[in-house]
Amino acid sequence: MKIKKFLYSQKAAPYVFVLPFIISFLIFWVYPLCSTFAMSFQNIKPTGIEWIGFKNYSKLLADKVFHTAVLNSFQYMLLSLVLLIPFPMLYAVLMDSRLVKAKGLWKALLYLPALTSVVISGTLFRLMFSEYHTGQMNVLMEMFGLATQKWLKVKATGLGALIVLCCWRWTGVNMLYFLSGLKSIDGSLYEAADIDGASSVQKFRFITVPLLKPTTIYVLTISVYAGLAMFLESFMLWAGNASPNNIGLTIVGYLYRRGIEKNQLGYASAVGLVLLVIALVINVIQLALNGTFKKEEK
Amino acid sequence: MNNEISSLKPGITMKRRVGSVIATAWFAFLGVIVIFPVFAGLLASFRPGTELIRRGLSINLDVSTMTLGNYIYLFSGNADSVKYFNWFKNSMILTLVSVALTLMICFFVAYGLSMYDFKLKNLLFFLVIATMMVPFEILMLPLYQEMISLKLIDTSAGVILPGLCAASTIFFFRQYLITMPKELLDAGRIDGATEYGICIKIMLPITKPAFAAMAILCAMGAWNNMLWPMLVFRSAEKFTLPIGLNTLLTPYGNNYDVLIAGSMFGIIPIFVIFLMFQSYFIDGMTTGAVKG
Numbered sequence: 001m002k003i004k005k006f007l008y009s010q011k012a013a014p015y016v017f018v019l020p021f022i023i024s025f026l027i028f029w030v031y032p033l034c035s036t037f038a039m040s041f042q043n044i045k046p047t048g049i050e051w052i053g054f055k056n057y058s059k060l061l062a063d064k065v066f067h068t069a070v071l072n073s074f075q076y077m078l079l080s081l082v083l084l085i086p087f088p089m090l091y092a093v094l095m096d097s098r099l100v101k102a103k104g105l106w107k108a109l110l111y112l113p114a115l116t117s118v119v120i121s122g123t124l125f126r127l128m129f130s131e132y133h134t135g136q137m138n139v140l141m142e143m144f145g146l147a148t149q150k151w152l153k154v155k156a157t158g159l160g161a162l163i164v165l166c167c168w169r170w171t172g173v174n175m176l177y178f179l180s181g182l183k184s185i186d187g188s189l190y191e192a193a194d195i196d197g198a199s200s201v202q203k204f205r206f207i208t209v210p211l212l213k214p215t216t217i218y219v220l221t222i223s224v225y226a227g228l229a230m231f232l233e234s235f236m237l238w239a240g241n242a243s244p245n246n247i248g249l250t251i252v253g254y255l256y257r258r259g260i261e262k263n264q265l266g267y268a269s270a271v272g273l274v275l276l277v278i279a280l281v282i283n284v285i286q287l288a289l290n291g292t293f294k295k296e297e298k
Numbered sequence: 299m300n301n302e303i304s305s306l307k308p309g310i311t312m313k314r315r316v317g318s319v320i321a322t323a324w325f326a327f328l329g330v331i332v333i334f335p336v337f338a339g340l341l342a343s344f345r346p347g348t349e350l351i352r353r354g355l356s357i358n359l360d361v362s363t364m365t366l367g368n369y370i371y372l373f374s375g376n377a378d379s380v381k382y383f384n385w386f387k388n389s390m391i392l393t394l395v396s397v398a399l400t401l402m403i404c405f406f407v408a409y410g411l412s413m414y415d416f417k418l419k420n421l422l423f424f425l426v427i428a429t430m431m432v433p434f435e436i437l438m439l440p441l442y443q444e445m446i447s448l449k450l451i452d453t454s455a456g457v458i459l460p461g462l463c464a465a466s467t468i469f470f471f472r473q474y475l476i477t478m479p480k481e482l483l484d485a486g487r488i489d490g491a492t493e494y495g496i497c498i499k500i501m502l503p504i505t506k507p508a509f510a511a512m513a514i515l516c517a518m519g520a521w522n523n524m525l526w527p528m529l530v531f532r533s534a535e536k537f538t539l540p541i542g543l544n545t546l547l548t549p550y551g552n553n554y555d556v557l558i559a560g561s562m563f564g565i566i567p568i569f570v571i572f573l574m575f576q577s578y579f580i581d582g583m584t585t586g587a588v589k590g
Contacts, residue, residue: 015410015418017410028459099321117524117564123561255439269439273436
């Protein structure tokens with residue numbers, strides 16, 4: 001009888017449905033987050049745990065390699081924002097207009113890179129950016145009468161290769177995000193603008209961009225996170241976590257090196273928490289600048 | 299544009315046509331760039347892998363030097379071939395199991411969050427969003443430690459369990475479910491169904507389109523997932539395709555025959571699914587973006 005009552009209870013049902021989330025949240029989110037927070041104040045040795053206060057953090061402040069990693073991650077993130085928001089937005093507007101023919105084909109083609117795993121795409125790009133003059137990029141350089149490059153051995157071209165890989169993989173995906181954002185814009189706004197004699201540029205500037213703002217904020221947020229937490233792309237482009245003079249080392253790459261390769265869990269946890277704080281601060285600033293908090297009260 | 303008007307204004311039609319050609323040509327150009335690396339890889343898979351080491355990757359259309367050697371080797375049933383198809387099988391099983399479980403669990407959670415009014419509802423939904431605010435890469439180290447103490451290291455459960463309640467999937471299902479009329483629930487209750495019967499027999503069937511969209515997105519993620527499985531799996535016979543292919547990347551390049559042919563062959567399953575369900579793909583990934 002009790003079981004039957006339970007099955008019909010509208011009070012109990014929602015809790016039963018969300019139970020898996022609560023369990024997963026506690027075991028696979030709260031616990032590891034707390035444990036990495038605790039570990040960042042510890043020195044963990046096979047013989048035992050030693051609490052060392054803020055020593056891991058003060059060591060990080062003076063750690064030149066960590067600074068390189070932070071700088072690399074920031075440069076990568078900023079470049080990816082500059083290239084992966086305006087261009088996909090323009091492509092989406094073009095794609096949404098009546099100008100482009102065979103839309104389905106182009107959408108599918110631009111989405112194709114997102115289907116390939118990082119192992120495959122990273123390897124293909126590493127071999128294309130090969131330093132031999134027979135590698136694709138150097139073939140192109142020679143075609144234009146330019147000097148061949150040791151792409152992955154120099155900071156500027158190494159970062160360039162990472163960015164090319166990033167744009168190759170995500171331009172199509174971001175374009176689809178913006179396309180779906182465009183669908184929600186009321187077409188009569190453009191008609192009204194036409195009657196007022198607005199030019200295409202004016203329509204883009206005063207209707208499309210402002211009304212795409214929610215989509216832009218979404219894409220911006222995920223891009224900031226993905227950019228700062230980038231690791232596998234660099235890992236595959238240099239066929240491992242070691243790149244010459246750490247030109248491809250990212251924050252997560254450094255976390256991986258310290259935590260997994262060198263088994264320094266405390267120090268690696270500190271790296272992770274610094275990354276988390278950076279990501280959250282940037283995200284909050286970004287959302288505040290865009291006035292999201294005011295709107296979401298509704 | 300209305301035909302009558304456009305015939306009256308030949309200047310505008312002409313301008314429009316030129317614009318159309320330029321815009322289409324631009325996308326064709328982007329398409330060529332995008333297909334380029336994959337095409338170069340495909341061509342390279344018909345040549346000995348040692349060439350990749352010696353020459354790098356470039357478009358080489360010389361048909362006379364192409365052979366099916368790498369693919370014949372890949373399907374020959376020798377030790378390398380057995381190894382490769384074992385990875386392939388592992389990836390298939392892991393993908394199927396994790397997609398099926400993730401979808402069911404995320405659907406139930408989203409159902410609870412969208413169909414009922416209860417005290418903790420807003421707090422729980424906030425927590426779902428909060429989990430998205432912490433990149434997985436930060437949790438991988440403590441999670442790895444946790445898996446060791448839970449004795450889940452080197453098991454499929456260890457790979458699948460932490461990802462089952464995917465916040466983005468829950469979010470997507472919720473966005474879909476809140477548009478459903480709640481009267482359906484009351485109708486079910488009047489018919490004497492239990493709360494869980496209503497969920498499974500009435501609501502689940504009408505959520506099918508959302509399932510299709512999410513299944514494809516989750517399958518893509520699981521098939522290509524690398525970082526976490528790389529940490530959890532230790533024995534070579536349990537490796538999935540991405541980790542397995544990664545082990546072939548030795549500086550000596552003695553495995554590049556299998557690597558390049560296997561990489562190209564490994565794209566096929568997800569590519570076929572994509573072509574079959576292209577529209578679902580696009581719906582699936584864009585729903586979250588509209589509301590920001």
